[in-house]
């Protein structure tokens with residue numbers, strides 16, 4: 001997993017167009033929706049408008065499109081000439097279907113394109129298209145009102161755009177499930193990037209960073225566990241979660257009261273329960289968690305269950321570290337783990 005340099009270092013790097021940082025991080029500009037290499041020659045954005053990503057993939061999944069000037073999706077070195085046209089096409093209409101036949105009609109050999117995306121971007125071509133679709137829909141919502149999710153209810157176009165992309169991506173049929181029991185999902189802005197939250201009528205069942213690769217799989221597990229459709233919206237648990245998260249990110253909340261629904265194997269549930277016992281501001285090694293649940297030889301399984309935690313932050317898997325004091329892993333990216341631990345040490349995230 002790639003960790004990001006410090007914010008000051010990245011700020012200095014992009015302000016001076018330092019090409020030695022190319023590939024180390026990407027900067028995304030909230031006001032324009034574009035992401036760049038640090039060396040980009042475009043006008044330098046204000047730091048408060050910048051988000052940083054370790055990979056171009058994360059920037060894409062967070063809803064940003066590649067800059068036309070510095071072309072951050074292209075690997076350094078030889079770039080196939082078909083790529084730029086294809087990326088522009090997807091960007092122009094991310095909801096279109098790019099079947100093999102469509103690719104061929106555009107003079108692109110599908111197998112080669114698939115290999116190229118996998119090798120260069122670390123994702124399949126379809127995953128890229130899906131990421132752009134979802135990202136664009138999310139961004140439509142964001143452009144309405146940065147923090148106020150209530151805006152969702154008013155902007156019909158963005159709401160339907162979101163639902164559309166969401167159902168395309170996750171295969172649910174939102175309209176039909178309005179009356180039945182369903183999982184309601186919502187978008188939450190945070191100082192660590194956007195989060196996707198989901199809740200049933202019983203409680204929160206998902207809280208995950210929107211750029212996380214596991215998100216698709218997590219949502220699939222949810223649908224399997226709950227046997228119901230997934231639709232965008234809001235309910236009382238999501239409202240409470242948002243309020244408590246905001247307090248948490250401001251350093252004004254040390255524990256969460258929002259009800260959680262997180263079914264797993266008996267072992268996973270034991271691990272997750274143990275995680276919730278780690279006090280705010282404290283860290284515990286994986287070994288110790290294994291010992292506490294009475295299976296000290298199961299450190300690796302503990303690490304695995306930790307990684308499968310679907311409710312980030314509230315089930316504080318970020319408080320589990322390596323024995324040597326190193327951070328260990330974190331599904332949302334090590335820089336986020338570091339920030340969360342710093343926050344709990346009293347540092348201001350804003």
Ligand SMILES: [Zn+2]
Nearest residue numbers: 036040067070
């Ligand atoms: Zn650029």
